[in-house]
Amino acid sequence: MDIGKPVLFWLAFALALAPALACYGQAQAPWPPEHGFVVHVYDGDTILVVSGKEKMKIRLLGIDTPEKQGPYTKAEPLGEEAGRRMTELALRKKVTLIYGGDSLKDRYGRYLAHVILPDGRSLNEIMLKEGLAEAYRKFGYTRKKLYRRLEAKAKSACLGIWKLSIKTCGD
Known part of the structure; x- marks a missing residue:
């Protein structure tokens, strides 16, 4: 009985499948990172970025900050502080947008991204570390x-x- 051919077949099959298996389970977005410049801060989790000639409204992926008083929102405790902190950190800064959600945009048309400062720090992480945001639980990212x-x-x-x-x- 010649077992050489089946062994070679399965070896070739395993080698062909190896690259796909190496990537299995690694959550990577299908969208490449982009670079831009923050021109406006709406609140603690939403900014306006100019990338090339496009203005992009960015919702920081995976975090939710308290709301500021606005035309469609009621002020929540620390909402103004979260907005001020985001302004301090991000306004007039170059940033890198890393997409990593289940979708590129939310239902309001805002891009969903992790936002990285020139020094490598993540705005999303800073807001969480300082207690000015909570981690979003509803969607995958x-x-x-x-x-x-x-x-x-x-x-x-x-x-x-x-x-x-x-x-x-505080007690």
């Missing part, structure tokens, strides 16, 4: 586990919004 951990650390340290909502903080 890259860095979700990290964002949940950063939220938990801010919560246990009673930072920002967590100081207002946890009975054990």
